[in-house]
Amino acid sequence: MKNSFGNALCVTLFGESHGDAVGCVLDGIAPGIKVDVDLIQTEMEKRRGGKEYTTPRKEEDVPVFLSGVKDGYTEGTPVCLIIRNTNAHSADYSKFRDMPRPGHADMTAGYKYRGYEDLRGGGHFSGRLTAALVAAGALIEGALAGKGIRIVSHIESIGDVKDRRFDADHPEIDALNGKDFPVLDEEAGEKMKEVIRKAAEEKDSAGGVIETCVAGLPEGIGEPWFDTLESMLGHMALSVPACKGIEFGDGFGLAGMKGSEANDPWIPEDGKIRTASNHCGGIVGGISDGMPVIFRTVFKPTASIAKPQETLNRKTGKTEVLEVTGRHDPCIAVRAVPVMNAVSALVIADLLTQRYGNLWLGETK
């Protein structure tokens, strides 16, 4: 349904980068979820521009709850939260209707909305809308944590520098706690920062991969068709700007494996059933098997770069050199970390709500 996603718990996203506000409505949320303002602010902060490796655009980015929250708890009615846009430089974007930026939605937005779209700051296509997703997601992450479900992501690669991957059987998620630039291998992290710094110096940008782990998810979550756990997570993840791929467990590596290598044998452990390995990323038949759910998403290098590029001038019908000024991230993947946590939380909570009903996530008075 276009700008909505989710069945039992549904998020509807709205806003333009340089309009009045971005925001979202969360419907189907349980009454009695504590609104953890600190957690929300922490996640917002991770996503926010203004830090060393991200865009210099600084905004307060404080989510305001217009509805659905009272006395620090969700009411069970739709939560509408908005984040005001206060720091927009709209003048920068005027020329892209004639000279659409390569790799950018200027052109496709025009195809779709036939000239009525707001191009300023990427309009409705802007990564800025993820601020609303992160706020909504953090609200849900708090509720999931109360049920023993934790969602953590790290930067798996930037350019050709790779972090360690999660140990799929026993992912070291605590090691990432409170990290500003979350990697498992700090040395790799320093090299990644160097790649980003260099890209920025060259007025260019770098791509990257984020790895996400959902730990503590009960067994039996997901559907055989079409709302498999992979499908639902994939749907949300692939709608995040710049995300161009997703893989679960060993992912594309499974193409080169034998069945005898890829199959995860069921074993007993501490009176529970788990698998001896986790090549499938905690999902079999579209349904959680009780092991950590692990997946990776790839983010293309930021399309907006200051480096001169050739592109079409629609007025002249010829290609010309375009120089894009303005504030841009040299590596969007870094800011995708809290976004992947947020969208995962929204998907997981939707599936849990379907299974256990729409009161389950909340507390009881």
Add this chain to the structure above:
Amino acid sequence: MKNSFGNALCVTLFGESHGDAVGCVLDGIAPGIKVDVDLIQTEMEKRRGGKEYTTPRKEEDVPVFLSGVKDGYTEGTPVCLIIRNTNAHSADYSKFRDMPRPGHADMTAGYKYRGYEDLRGGGHFSGRLTAALVAAGALIEGALAGKGIRIVSHIESIGDVKDRRFDADHPEIDALNGKDFPVLDEEAGEKMKEVIRKAAEEKDSAGGVIETCVAGLPEGIGEPWFDTLESMLGHMALSVPACKGIEFGDGFGLAGMKGSEANDPWIPEDGKIRTASNHCGGIVGGISDGMPVIFRTVFKPTASIAKPQETLNRKTGKTEVLEVTGRHDPCIAVRAVPVMNAVSALVIADLLTQRYGNLWLGETK
């Protein structure tokens, strides 16, 4: 919505592998779509077991239209098609409730359905349900072809053998016409067959990657959130059994690229606008840009293998050696080719119907 997918054009899937029938309902379909029985049979044949590189289970697999079709055309009312199950050997599956097969949905089905599930032949989780998807998809592929939209897939890799990828700017889709084992490089194809043969001999299985191209798609199809073209194709693809990843354009390769390399410059060509390269796979901002849409999906090696495996015996609480007999594909990826075409057609037709209305795909009397 669980076993349904699509908004304006919605498919609902039902059936168990060893039940009476598998089938689906297509709702929202335009009146006046010619039912191309030959095309449907051709695609069904590609998916069907019984050929050299696939499972020896042979069934007639003829789809019967129970509703929505009259005098060779769709009526505009829901199309229900079913495929009878006539060749099932249910005795093979009795023991997997106690000893769930590694990598298989026996266990997770039990988590979800709490013992009421039909385990025979994989039940509702069986790849056999893709027969209904292929039949429905082929019906739609015919209608799309009438609008100049063609959907073609080839086997990009099996094990460590790789086919050429599509030339993303001018994919050579005609080269695949009528191929039984569709590859661009026949020599690679022979090597792939050798990998499959060897896996079968070893009572093991092989994984693979399928590459799909949607050519001729109009610009402006897809949504910025959450129903991006990537999200919709990804949702459907990731719900196909054994599919564990999807990537668009250069996909995970984009992580190692610079923005200046990954951006596709807009250029004029023959009075139209296209891009000089196609690293983004024909999708920018979630929306089609008029270039070929290209993506790859990875299929894990078939979980059911005859090779002895250790797994849990739930009765004894200990691991034991399990030998799985029965009919199984040494490489499920080969049969995924028509499935990826079908699910892509369903997604594309849904998005086109949303944009152009629910009469657009049909003919006018």
Add this chain to the structure above:
Amino acid sequence: MKNSFGNALCVTLFGESHGDAVGCVLDGIAPGIKVDVDLIQTEMEKRRGGKEYTTPRKEEDVPVFLSGVKDGYTEGTPVCLIIRNTNAHSADYSKFRDMPRPGHADMTAGYKYRGYEDLRGGGHFSGRLTAALVAAGALIEGALAGKGIRIVSHIESIGDVKDRRFDADHPEIDALNGKDFPVLDEEAGEKMKEVIRKAAEEKDSAGGVIETCVAGLPEGIGEPWFDTLESMLGHMALSVPACKGIEFGDGFGLAGMKGSEANDPWIPEDGKIRTASNHCGGIVGGISDGMPVIFRTVFKPTASIAKPQETLNRKTGKTEVLEVTGRHDPCIAVRAVPVMNAVSALVIADLLTQRYGNLWLGETK
């Protein structure tokens, strides 16, 4: 979603009156619901033609479960059930494309499907499709009864003859048990039959009103917007052929009441809270209040009558006299009784599933 209804529990309807079969898919159903074949057959029998006051078309109308049911229980996977069409006289319907019957969907079907529709027996618009709804509804009614929720309807009026209405506070639903022609006042029932007999003699038809009671529904079911209990029941009821209105509690009578008369005061009773009266029909603010839910639906007189009528001949462009032969009910309202029970059950079960999760309605092994 067109031919689907329901969120957590969703029914998709398909079929044409004179096609191969009519049927439906129930998705989101809990595993472990006992399939009460006798109850289903009883409800089917109530709906079936061939009895004194209904159409002489007799069919076996035995629902066949193609999927989702095993060993007498639902599996949790989609239930597809079909009812074969075996007794169709298609020749009767050929002329209505040129001379559309007054009050009938011949014409509007043509507007919608542009000539591709199946007019035979009303095609997809036929009341025959309610056979599938009744079968699906009866399956659910059995599960609801296991939770103490009972759904019962009676004929409130035929023509100008009126039955007693339910005592809204303590509806006498047991009095209707096993009645073929369910009325509370048998004398009124005899007069109703007389009205129908007379209408049939005059080659005409009669309208009527059905009153439905849902007893034992837990408090808190329904949504404030837009899926109020009234909205959900209304949506389903108003999609049943010939239904042209619905009212809850005192319904249209509320227009003539004062607030002090219409308000239902909360009172204690046996340690529970109930209302002293039930003018609101058990629904306040769109949500069940624990009292019996009561509503009435009006069914217009059967449009197909043998009496000669003037209507347009589209070939000549002039009005002419049309005589409709074939098998028709003199009063469709009578057969609407099991249909209203069925659609109510589907709506109620959907809302309960949303609230309590998708395992709630089933048994546990």
Add this chain to the structure above:
Amino acid sequence: MKNSFGNALCVTLFGESHGDAVGCVLDGIAPGIKVDVDLIQTEMEKRRGGKEYTTPRKEEDVPVFLSGVKDGYTEGTPVCLIIRNTNAHSADYSKFRDMPRPGHADMTAGYKYRGYEDLRGGGHFSGRLTAALVAAGALIEGALAGKGIRIVSHIESIGDVKDRRFDADHPEIDALNGKDFPVLDEEAGEKMKEVIRKAAEEKDSAGGVIETCVAGLPEGIGEPWFDTLESMLGHMALSVPACKGIEFGDGFGLAGMKGSEANDPWIPEDGKIRTASNHCGGIVGGISDGMPVIFRTVFKPTASIAKPQETLNRKTGKTEVLEVTGRHDPCIAVRAVPVMNAVSALVIADLLTQRYGNLWLGETK
């Protein structure tokens, strides 16, 4: 989907009466719809309290567009509009948790949200949320008018005073233009006002019926199942607070008619096809037949009355006399007029968008 309604064009409602704001998101809206601020303000004014026959609560009620609108036109992206709550007297509502008002959602809200709900001013259940619906509806009404589709309502009855009904064949909708208290028969209107005045004097309230006409709707709109035109209009209408019934065409009157009386014969007129009468309210088989669509909705008397009423005190477990102070409408039906126009517009536009695509309602640059 709970607080969302619509398929191709979807409205999501949020807010609490005494929270920060009420508002809604309109998703799926065409780009290029002119935002007719005057029309929106006129409709808002009709709904607004503060006039002679309605509640003395006066608010500015100016909708603010947070997204989706630029330079006076819709962009095609989600339109979020909010209306700030500035004139709330929250102290009035504190006691209703213990002593729930008869006929009011205080109690059922508690059942549903388990104590986390905001009771102030009715919270999320408040009629105040219709302000957002009216604003959204008026935006759409403007677009529909541009396509020749007009939606008009009048007060059909208050208490036992009845206005003339629309001439169903040629409804005199122009006669209602600009009327503050829209009736066809002014004399009846004066009597209605007298009924309201008297109810107010008695600290009581009155019920009423609203009749709505959709003129100029193309043929072929609506679905046979389940989204019939009656179902979709009924779903929306029955979710408006205090609405307890809806009937189409002759509605409940059809129960007393013969088929030969109720059928509307097709006739030629001015080269088009119409019906000689309009007992079916412009809808046959769930689908528009080109005649005016006409329906009536009943609104119960305002539940909040100043007159003392007995109700349960949950603390004492006994009934006591409750006196409700605060601002209340003596007759909510009057203010339902613009609400019924608005929700009808939203439904109609959704169905038109499904049929003609999501660009149809907008202008082309």
